Amino acid sequence: MRFAYLGSGSAGNGLIVEVGQTRILLDCGFTLSETTARLARLDLAPSDLSAVIVTHEHDDHIGGVARFARRHQLPVWLTRGTFRNGGTKFDHVDVRFIEGYQAFAVGDIALTPYPVPHDAGEPAQFVFGDGARRLGVLTDTGCSTPHIEATLSGCDALALECNHDLGLLRASAYPAALKQRIAGRLGHLDNESAGRLLAALDRTRLQHVIAAHLSAQNNTVQLARRALSSVLGCADEWVGVADQAEGLAWRDIG
Numbered sequence: 001m002r003f004a005y006l007g008s009g010s011a012g013n014g015l016i017v018e019v020g021q022t023r024i025l026l027d028c029g030f031t032l033s034e035t036t037a038r039l040a041r042l043d044l045a046p047s048d049l050s051a052v053i054v055t056h057e058h059d060d061h062i063g064g065v066a067r068f069a070r071r072h073q074l075p076v077w078l079t080r081g082t083f084r085n086g087g088t089k090f091d092h093v094d095v096r097f098i099e100g101y102q103a104f105a106v107g108d109i110a111l112t113p114y115p116v117p118h119d120a121g122e123p124a125q126f127v128f129g130d131g132a133r134r135l136g137v138l139t140d141t142g143c144s145t146p147h148i149e150a151t152l153s154g155c156d157a158l159a160l161e162c163n164h165d166l167g168l169l170r171a172s173a174y175p176a177a178l179k180q181r182i183a184g185r186l187g188h189l190d191n192e193s194a195g196r197l198l199a200a201l202d203r204t205r206l207q208h209v210i211a212a213h214l215s216a217q218n219n220t221v222q223l224a225r226r227a228l229s230s231v232l233g234c235a236d237e238w239v240g241v242a243d244q245a246e247g248l249a250w251r252d253i254g
Contacts, residue, residue, distance in 0.1 A: 001130045001253045003157065006030065006038035008139075008212045009244035013061050015137065015159065016042060016049075019130040022107030025052045026126065026137065028068050029060040035068055038247060046072040051106045054078035056120035056140060057086035069093045077104070079113075081122020098124060114151045116141035119186040127151060133253045135159070139213040142187040144197040153201045156253050157208040159242065160198060162224035163188035169218040182218075191219065191227035199231045206232075208251050210240040 006014030012029030016039075023044065028035055036046060052069050054076060055061050066088050069076045075094040078086075083095065098104070101113045101124060110131065113124040118140045125148075128135045136155035138148065152158060169179055169190070181187050189197070198209070209232060211224040225236040232239070242248045 001128075001133050001135070002250050003128075003135055003159075003253070004042050004250045005159075005210075005212070005242040005248035006035065006042075007244050007247045008242035009214060009216060010060050011216075011244055012063070013139075013213070014038065014247075015242075016044065017109060017128045017135060019128075020108040022050045022109050023048055024106055024109055024111075024128070025049050025068075025074075027055055027061040028052060028064040029062070030064045032064065032067055032071060035064055041247070042250065046074075049074055052076045053106075053111065053126065054082055055125060056118060056123035057082045057088070058120060058140070061140070062086050062088055066090050066093055077106070077111075079122040079124055082120070082124075085121030112151070114147065116148065117143055117145065117186050119181065127155065133157075135253060137212075138189075138197075139163075141189055142183075142185040143189070143193065144200070149197065149200045152197075154205055155201075156205045157210075157251065158198070158201075158206065159210040159212045160194050160228065161189040161213045162191045162194045162211040162219065162227060163213050164190050164215045164218040165220070165223045166190050166192065168220075168223075169215075172218050174217075182215075188213065188215075191224055194224075195227040195231050198228055203232070207253055208240060209238075210242050210248060210251070212242040214241065214244070216244060 015026040136152040139161040
């Protein structure tokens, strides 16, 4: 089992998860050409993918999904709330609904969707598994919940939102309403909150921890890494970062 990021942040998101010959793209916030170019950096072509999964309807996650899936004849899984609220035309796309956050499988990959507090219609985040190992993904949540912590405990790898530093956000030139949205319980997870969430988990199996969805304006790689490494008791550099422009190279889960 392995995973890699095409990119992560407010300008576009995409995560690849691979088990055997099954490869899933989680979200696609890029144009057709940009998605293809970013896949090529990972030695993949669109034809290598099995499906696209969507977390929610915000453009940096869903903006490129329908065009990409239609062009390459890929099925798309999403919740009905995401479908209704997305404003995306899925004509001639094989759309499949996630019902009640029930677990399902795509080829060799088992997916466990779970709800998160975010200002979207019916947002979902996911745990991916191969029967022995699990990758937990959590971005686009304003706060943690007991259910989130129970779902992510015991994972072998985590991609965890570190969207902003509260001090940088408060000092930024963002309008007050936008600051309140980002820092609110339906917004995005700040560094300190991500660290507290990580501290609440069973971390005994962790092989990889990735800081994801960093704000270009209101965070730094150093601050995000430090928030997580201080919990893990590791060097800052051990914590990976999913970059907006460069993504993240393949990580194997042994």
